[in-house]
Amino acid sequence: MKQKEKIIGEAYVWLSSLGLSLGILMVLGLLSLIVVRGLEVFWPKPVALLALQDGQEVLGEVVLKQEKRLQDTEEWQMFVGNKEVLGQSFRFVDVHQIQKESYPPEVLNIERREYGDAFGWPVKLVLKDKEYLPSNESFAKQLAQAKKSSLERWEKIEELEKDQIGKLNKKMESLRLEKKQIDPKEITNIKALEEKEALLQKKYETLASQARQLRDLQEEGYLELKNTKGSLQKIKVSQIVDYYYPNQLTTGDRLQRFFYQLGAYLSEDPREANTEGGIFPALFGTAVMTLLMTLIVVPIGVLGAVYLQEYAKPGILVRLVRIAVNNLAGVPSIVFGVFGVGFFVYMIGGTIDELFFSNKLPTPTFGTGGLLWASLTLALLTVPVVIVSTEEALSSVSQGIREGSLALGASKWQTLKRVILPAAAPGILTGTILAMARGAGEVAPLMLVGVVKLAPTLPINGTFPFIHLDQKFMHLGFHIYDLGFQSPDSEAAKPMVFATTLLLILLVLFLNLGAIWLRERLRKKYASARF
Template sequence: MSLTIRGISTNPAPLVKTRRERRTSRRARGEPMIWLTGGGLAVATLMIAGLLLLVVVKGTLTFWPKRIVKITTRDGQTFLGEIARTEAFQREGRVARRRLLRTGNFDLYGDHFKWINDHDIAQRETPTGAWLFERQEWGVFVGFIKEIRVDGRPTTNSFAQLHEPARDRFHRIKRIEKTEIGEVNRTLEQLRLTVRKVELKHGKDSPEYARAVVEAKQREEALRAEYEKLGAKVAAIRAEDARYTVEVREVGGRTKELKFSEIVRAYPANDLNFLQRAGVYLNRWREFLTSEPREANTGGGVLPAIFGTVMMTLIMSFAVAPFGVIAALYLREYAKQGPLLSAVRIAVNNLAGVPSIVFGVFGLGFFCYVVGGTMDALFFPERLPSPTYGTGGIIWASLTLALLTVPVVIVATEEALAAVPSSMREGSYACGASKWQTIKRIVLPRAMPGVMTGLILAMARGAGEVAPLMITGVVKLAPELPVDGHFPFLHLNRSFMHLGFHIYDVGFQSPNSEAAKPMVFTTTLLLILLIALLNLSAIYIRNRLKKRYVGAQF
């Protein structure tokens, strides 16, 4: 009951509780770290995107045919060629620009490029009828067609009419030299090795050795006759080929006679429309992907390097997967936890930080000299002192990279095995399964996506390594591929080419570094695409395994 006295209420006023608001600082809420980590991610993403964009743009534009310009300088000199690039430089305290002109004609000028300052240019034009000739040797020739000849006399035939048959003759000669004459030389070498093998087994004074020598001489006479016949065939094709020539003139007036078969590709650069330029562009890509290198690896294709990179990566993957998985299985499932096991894990983790060149030295000393040398002494004594497996080869390079990447597979597999719930193991044991049966049927299938993750990481690292390969089997130019049509078909002892080493060789060991720069970006783009393709194939297999064993994702 409330009382009111002279308008004043006696009801007690409600109590108002004042609560002091507490403000949490931005540091406590973690906002600086959020901005820091987000900024780090953004910077890393921009760096990767910038690198890929640079490689893609430079790599895809390498083969696009450029216009040929004619530049006349203030002192009266005239130059003809493609503008490779322009750059700024300091001249008397002011910024000036200059252009790098790809003049070609190395056999006439002694150089492939010429720097020209913009302030020295008196006139610049794009002349019609200017041709660019890509040659088997001496680089490109930039100039004008003066005369097309057959048997030393002018002819009315066009360049295209005579060029394609000439290139067919060139490839026919190469095919005879590489296959037919190569087969004769290979058979002669086998005869020599057969006689040497009989000599080592029975001695020079034995009747077996005398019989082998007689048989080898009879067979050798027939092979020599076959060799002479093939040589005469090649000489006849070359004589026919020498009839067709083209006389070309450089901008200064000097002339040179070229055989049609020596010209890989030629086109009037300033007279092409867009579709014709696209045809030259695609033709250059076809040559790059399907042919062998030429011009000290600054021209031609990289097919042997593509084949060697893929084959080495696959051999490495087949070698590293079982060893890495077996080691991880023992460490996680069988080994007793303790200081020794901890030391082994530390050693495995430390292996991942060892410089790759150290693995290359180990591969050379152990795989090439010890293992390979022993194999030569036991199985190929007739070939000594020339080594068969006792030198660099694709098998030793692959095993060296497998050793380099095995820590990645071990760590990833251990984590995948640890992610399998222990209840699944206990359920398997309760059903009467042994430990190996549990690992084989329960643990490994559920951990397989994680194993594939480790294998993907190993492939990505191994495919891009170069330093170990330089001393365990990679070469600048491989005369033969590791796979051919002769028994045993897969020759693991052969040296090979690799895209990573090809980039290093073209970019830093080429005598014509300016001409090689565009090829560096193109080969880099190809290597990135190749590694991405291999990784996508492994990711596809991993995703299939994830769908089969739901819940065992890593």
């Protein structure tokens, strides 16, 4: 009898462990897929030259080898680049068509500002009037030099156009607003303003002409590349972001290149409708938005929970509020987005615009999606998480130490501040971690309240007032959606989707590790609460 009972219990132990292992397996599977596919993007692959039966040649990276559907044959997906010449940067090749596979060492992989990568055989480099052949000793040196100086020119142009002219534009804008407000009878004032305006206009023209000159310089110099079609392509030196000989790399070189490309991805701005270049603005935007959201949600959530748990008289109303808070956690996030647009953006933002920025209307300042509204919307979305976990943490602080504090003559507020909140702090931080993870991964509401595909400037930058709460920003979650489903070349964007997903997961992990570190420190200090 007893024996039988034991066996019955044992089965449940197995069942529960099975459930857990299934869960872990699925999570690990997903994570490893994302890690492998995400990091693969930065690994420089060799470039194969395939000679086909029909005389065609295909030059490119082998991306995928798969069984062809319904046919007993294999096909390779090749990344061939040269979009503007070949029409598509990917093509499929049937294996039985391939006559010869080789890896010519002289093939060059060029990452370009436009049209993506190009593969081919360098023919000659033309700088000013001189020509350099690849066989020439100084070819490599000249190419590197030319690339470097053109990159420097791009930086200079960006500095001129974005920073300096941008600042001038702002000044002119404020002058224009000033002019609008001045009584037209005060002619002297208007004249003074017009003089100022003329001065700015002059400055603008000098800067613009400087930029133009630099741009003209960028037109000079090109590299001639022979492609598989036999034609010669002229690639302007200024178009070259980077280049390397993929079939000459040693493992060490590849590793170096891997980290170099990873670093560029993390630190650069996106190009080519986000499918090329880096994602730094999205990374930055996500981090800033999540931190701002945390700063908003924690005080609100903690204060709400403190009132519910410590001050409110238990009764039907408190129970209703608690149920409502829990239900709030189940509301679809897009609903919060709609609410954010209606309440924060149009109502509050619109009112702020009318009161403080009326001279700029009809151009909205706060009356349109932005960093602040996005953070507030997400704070609203995650506040139930913080309230529930804070309430739990508060209620698990023992009655004994509450009474101990009160018996020493402490008031309720003193007890709360000096004993209960410190003891509950680790639990509150657990809630914060959950809220951050939820907030950082949310996309749908953000699309309505402030996220854009491409933001011209970061939400925190060098122009006054440095933190631009009204500004639209980029977000990794939206970037994933944009890359995967909105980009013109979804095949080219696919690896970037994995890389961006990996980065989003790492960012959430990083933010959480910070909070966990803080929690452990508090736990050591107030070693009572266990979560």
